[in-house]
Amino acid sequence: MEPFRVLLVDAAPGPLLGRELERLLGHGLAVTLNLRRVTDRAAVRAEWGDRVEFTDFDPFDEAALLAGAVRDGLGHHAVKSRAGVPLRAAFLAGAAGPGPAHRLRVIGRAGAGTDHVDLAAAARHGVAVTHTPGSNADAVAEFALAQLLTLTRDMRSYDAAAHRGEWRAPVAPPPELSELTLGIVGAGRIGLALAGRARALGMDVQALARRRDTARAPRPARASTSTPRPVLVPASASAPRPVPIPASASAPRPSPALAHASTSAPRPAPVPASASASCPAPVPAPASVPRPVPTLPELLATSDVVSLHLPLTPETRGLIGRAELALMRPGAILLNTARGGIVDEQALADALRDPAHPLAAAAVDTFEHEHAAFASPLHGLPNALLTPHIAGMTRGAMATAALRCADHMAALLAGRPDGIPVATA
Numbered sequence: 001m002e003p004f005r006v007l008l009v010d011a012a013p014g015p016l017l018g019r020e021l022e023r024l025l026g027h028g029l030a031v032t033l034n035l036r037r038v039t040d041r042a043a044v045r046a047e048w049g050d051r052v053e054f055t056d057f058d059p060f061d062e063a064a065l066l067a068g069a070v071r072d073g074l075g076h077h078a079v080k081s082r083a084g085v086p087l088r089a090a091f092l093a094g095a096a097g098p099g100p101a102h103r104l105r106v107i108g109r110a111g112a113g114t115d116h117v118d119l120a121a122a123a124r125h126g127v128a129v130t131h132t133p134g135s136n137a138d139a140v141a142e143f144a145l146a147q148l149l150t151l152t153r154d155m156r157s158y159d160a161a162a163h164r165g166e167w168r169a170p171v172a173p174p175p176e177l178s179e180l181t182l183g184i185v186g187a188g189r190i191g192l193a194l195a196g197r198a199r200a201l202g203m204d205v206q207a208l209a210r211r212r213d214t215a216r217a218p219r220p221a222r223a224s225t226s227t228p229r230p231v232l233v234p235a236s237a238s239a240p241r242p243v244p245i246p247a248s249a250s251a252p253r254p255s256p257a258l259a260h261a262s263t264s265a266p267r268p269a270p271v272p273a274s275a276s277a278s279c280p281a282p283v284p285a286p287a288s289v290p291r292p293v294p295t296l297p298e299l300l301a302t303s304d305v306v307s308l309h310l311p312l313t314p315e316t317r318g319l320i321g322r323a324e325l326a327l328m329r330p331g332a333i334l335l336n337t338a339r340g341g342i343v344d345e346q347a348l349a350d351a352l353r354d355p356a357h358p359l360a361a362a363a364v365d366t367f368e369h370e371h372a373a374f375a376s377p378l379h380g381l382p383n384a385l386l387t388p389h390i391a392g393m394t395r396g397a398m399a400t401a402a403l404r405c406a407d408h409m410a411a412l413l414a415g416r417p418d419g420i421p422v423a424t425a
Contacts, residue, residue, distance in 0.1 A: 006024060008033045065091060076095070096126065112135065129422060145201075349381060365386075
């Protein structure tokens with residue numbers, strides 16, 4: 001029987017490429033490797049030339065991508081992507097249509113997100129889209145925590161001042177993490193991983209879950225699940241927004257996460273609502289389970305730091321806009337390691353430029369336009385920490401995603417779909 005043909009659209013980096021190729025070849029698959037993002041092409045050709053076919057095209061050029069997928073009329077049974085290469089309706093129609101000898105049957109994503117794939121078109125053409133949810137949960141959680149620490153302690157400005165030869169002391173001392181509340185939007189694998197780390201550092205953690213997230217872990221109380229997108233309602237009257245501490249005259253807006261943080265003793269750990277006077281020693285909630293919040297406005301108005309961990313869907317696109325940003329606490333920080341389309345970048349930029357706005361700073365790792373099309377109104381803002389979608393790019397996370405994706409594609413091509421995650425529209 002002729003082996004199934006797999007096209008690696010964007011290669012795994014460094015030594016991981018060899019592990020990925022060995023895994024795919026070990027499944028008996030015929031591999032075509034796109035060399036466009038390979039650093040040492042000569043070395044790769046020398047090592048793998050007798051076992052792997054090679055091609056070279058820009059995967060972000062849709063015409064070149066389709067030509068590479070169906071080249072010589074042979075086609076490929078599966079296409080694997082790592083960097084979120086757009087796989088839209090036109091590509092799917094060509095690669096899975098009647099033209100190539102081997103029609104596309106499987107798309108493999110070495111990562112969690114599948115918003116780069118037209119899932120409806122994939123379903124129409126009978127193409128299964130598999131991915132690796134949870135493969136980078138720890139990596140992204142660690143990165144979000146690094147963003148949080150960088151901004152709450154204003155490390156970038158001190159670093160810049162020190163490089164200029166300046167010895168600068170804080171105008172006002174920043175709060176410790178135990179004085180802050182972290183609000184997590186999306187209590188899935190990454191959200192829970194971040195919650196566990198933040199609670200271990202003393203933070204008060206609360207979360208708003210999507211409906212599908214509620215099945216991932218036991219929760220102290222049930223969050224509202226009436227709609228997949230949080231409904232905007234007035235913030236609870238019982239929890240008014242704290243009054244900001246006056247900022248220094250030299251700094252007209254409050255420091256990140258400082259405006260309302262307590263300057264006295266750290267807040268005590270919250271007591272579970274189910275505890276009563278007859279039970280003086282309640283059993284604490286699991287360390288990774290944050291306190292549930294029923295609505296997005298309530299979470300925004302009661303969190304010092306808000307971290308987004310949602311997929312990009314029609315329901316979550318534009319979830320954080322001008323109205324939502326205006327609800328945040330004075331001196332608040334927004335972290336986005338999820339997807340760029342979830343946040344209105346122009347509204348975020350306008351908020352960060354306004355000294356009177358409650359939002360003090362933001363850390364953004366994902367953007368509406370990325371890679372060669374990268375552009376953002378956040379460029380140049382000193383209170384915006386920007387990184388190029390690298391939160392999940394650790395050695396461990398990338399290896400797990402690449403090898404797991406190889407296994408998933410091989411299983412689907414062999415007709416063994418049981419237990420393999422498949423994304424649907």
